[in-house]
Amino acid sequence: xTYDDEQIAQLLAAxxxxxxxxxxxxxxxxxxRLRIDEIVARAEADExxxxxVIADLExxxxxxxxxPDPALVEALRARFRxx
Amino acid sequence: xxxxxxxxxxxxxxxxxxxxxxxxxxxxxxxxxYAIAVQAFRLPEHDAEDVFQEVFARTYEHLARLRDDAAxxxxxxxxxxxxxxxxxxxxxxxxxxxDAELEESAVDExxxxxxxxxxxxxxxxxxxxxxxxxxxRFFTRDESYRTIGAAxxxxxxxxxxxxxxxxxxxxxxxxxxxxxxxxSGER
Numbered sequence: 545x546t547y548d549d550e551q552i553a554q555l556l557a558a559x560x561x562x563x564x565x566x567x568x569x570x571x572x573x574x575x576x577r578l579r580i581d582e583i584v585a586r587a588e589a590d591e592x593x594x595x596x597v598i599a600d601l602e603x604x605x606x607x608x609x610x611x612p613d614p615a616l617v618e619a620l621r622a623r624f625r626x627x
Numbered sequence: 628x629x630x631x632x633x634x635x636x637x638x639x640x641x642x643x644x645x646x647x648x649x650x651x652x653x654x655x656x657x658x659x660x661y662a663i664a665v666q667a668f669r670l671p672e673h674d675a676e677d678v679f680q681e682v683f684a685r686t687y688e689h690l691a692r693l694r695d696d697a698a699x700x701x702x703x704x705x706x707x708x709x710x711x712x713x714x715x716x717x718x719x720x721x722x723x724x725x726d727a728e729l730e731e732s733a734v735d736e737x738x739x740x741x742x743x744x745x746x747x748x749x750x751x752x753x754x755x756x757x758x759x760x761x762x763x764r765f766f767t768r769d770e771s772y773r774t775i776g777a778a779x780x781x782x783x784x785x786x787x788x789x790x791x792x793x794x795x796x797x798x799x800x801x802x803x804x805x806x807x808x809x810x811s812g813e814r
Contacts, residue, residue, distance in 0.1 A: 547747070547801060549794050556751075556766035558744035562661035566676055570657070570683035571650040577687070615680075 569615065579610065580619050587624070597624070630752070635696035642690045653683055656700070659745050660707050667737035668711040674718075678710045685710070700745065704738055746801070753800040758793035765790055 547555070561567075583605070587594040596604040601620060605612040630651055632640065637655070640648035660682050664675040685706060693702060751759040760779060764770040765786070776783035 547798060549798075552747060552794060552797060552801075553766050555740075555744040555747040556762060557769070558666070558741060559658040559662055559748050560767055562657040562679060563676070566661070566679050567653060567657045570653045570680060573684060573687050574644075574646050574649055 576616060576619065579616065580623060583610065583620060584623050633697070634699050638690060638693060638696040638699050641687075649687070652686075652699075656703055658748065659700070659741060660703060662741050662744070663704060663707045663738060664711055666741065667708075667734045668715065670711060670714065674714050678707065678714055681710050682707050700742075704742070708734070708738070747797070750797055750800040754793060754796040758789075758796055761786065761789055762793050762797065 583597075587597050593604065593608075596607070597620075601617055602612040605617070605620075610616070632648070632651070634655075637648050637652050641652055657679075660679055661675065664670045664678045665672070670678060682703065686703065693699065751762060754762070757779070761775060764775045764778065770778075772783045772786040775781075775786055781789070
């Protein structure tokens, strides 16, 4: 496969970087999954924690030292709804 | 370390729970997924961001079911296409069928071009860090000679000749490379 300089320039320009925050959020997926599993397991095992989570999810997470970012909160709500 | 792995090796390591490999996989394909969403489907940034996150979330969940680890790129392209179409359908359900067909051929054409662009981008890995940085900054990020010179601590007056030399290296790297593999499915 051969390209001239102009073709290479056009092809390089066709793939600009995705916004850094998007990439970092996707890279943290495994960690986020672990965190979610941990919180769900805790809620299943600990009745008091479960009650706090149901009453005020963000507050319960913050009180336990978890950063209640919107993606985590939404993912947890989905998990609790489905369980 | 995982930057030098092949796509298949990278997928296998991700499946084994190697977080570093996952980070590399996201890095390697982030531009591609992003470009499909904003160039092929012309999604606005907020929709593109949702598509981007959903594609990688589904990829993470489906790694164990990939039929061919080496074909992660075409698999990602198909997944991104499906997620974009779902997003568009949710936004404008009453679009006439003819228009949708016309758009589909344009989408195919753009994705073909992006496949080729990804090959060229991958070849940057073989030209050395300094060349990769200069070419990426100049052609992809559209930075000026002055900005590149300041960022890389090299005289701005030498950038043009460096770009020319790096392009030559990249052309050499590209020669002999094969076309991308064909689409894969799941196990």
